[in-house]
């Protein structure tokens with residue numbers, strides 16, 4: 001910060017003033033950086049634009065430009081385009097927002113299949129990530145695992161995104177996550193993993209011609225506080241998908257106040273060939289509606305929740321409350337200037 005230089009040149013009084021000013025600036029810098037992890041209203045803006053008018057042409061280059069262990073919010077604004085990239089948000093880069101302006105025009109696409117953790121088009125390993133207005137797809141096809149998005153960081157939120165593949169589309173791996181107004185499409189176990197997630201007002205579209213499974217939640221023991229809650233969601237598609245099958249023995253999935261089209265398999269839930277899991281899973285439905293919500297033929301080991309039992313699934317309690325969900329930033333910094341940009345403060 002030029003201290004040493006200032007000190008060495010401190011021959012006359014004038015330089016003492018310069019030094020003091022620098023010291024004051026430095027102190028206020030330290031004070032502001034100490035509190036910056038709580039100030040999520042201002043973000044450093046990075047623009048990605050394939051036409052060359054942004055800071056970068058590739059999304060990964062923008063992520064790489066975020067300093068390691070950042071405590072400030074970085075808002076990466078992606079201009080419309082089809083980005084053929086396989087992207088990783090590494091664990092040491094929290095507080096990144098990746099935002100398009102419209103999911104239908106801002107597309108991230110790749111096509112790796114096979115090994116589940118090797119396949120994702122977008123892998124989120126950092127905490128406090130937000131994705132907005134993006135389509136993220138894996139075009140590998142139908143023959144193997146092909147993850148579009150892997151979310152392994154804590155406190156991740158997705159708004160107005162489209163997540164598309166066939167098998168294991170969304171690897172909702174670990175941590176607490178919130179998905180709102182998202183469209184998720186796939187066929188086999190297409191929302192899977194051991195995260196604690198609330199899906200609110202999301203649209204789940206099943207592509208399997210036969211008996212696919214919408215969820216394969218992986219909770220492994222009663223001590224794990226994870227599971228998937230679908231609140232005010234909508235299920236459509238083709239074939240006759242199950243609502244879920246247990247990847248882990250204590251698999252926990254609840255559908256609340258959600259619309260189910262006639263595609264939903266009347267039995268509703270599958271034990272994945274292991275009847276022992278019938279007594280350990282927690283598969284519930286509460287006040288769902290539509291032709292697929294008829295519980296007359298549901299497996300008897302699934303639950304119709306009472307209003308008391310439904311209470312924890314009507315709120316953000318399972319994902320740790322509202323505390324960590326942040327509104328879109330209001331102020332954006334580029335270099336030393338602050339600019340305003342209309343995000344409506346909305347996600």
Ligand SMILES: *[C@@H]1O[C@H](CO)[C@@H](O)[C@H](O)[C@H]1NC(C)=O
Pocket residue numbers: 068069092
């Ligand atoms: C980031 O934090 C980790 C863990 O505290 C540390 O090991 C690493 O060296 C840090 N990286 C930088 C570039 O400061």
Ligand SMILES: *[C@@H]1O[C@H](CO)[C@@H](O)[C@H](O)[C@H]1NC(C)=O
Pocket residue numbers: 294295296297
């Ligand atoms: C639910 O399904 C059963 C048979 O599977 C049928 O008899 C009943 O009418 C259905 N209920 C509604 C409300 O559609």
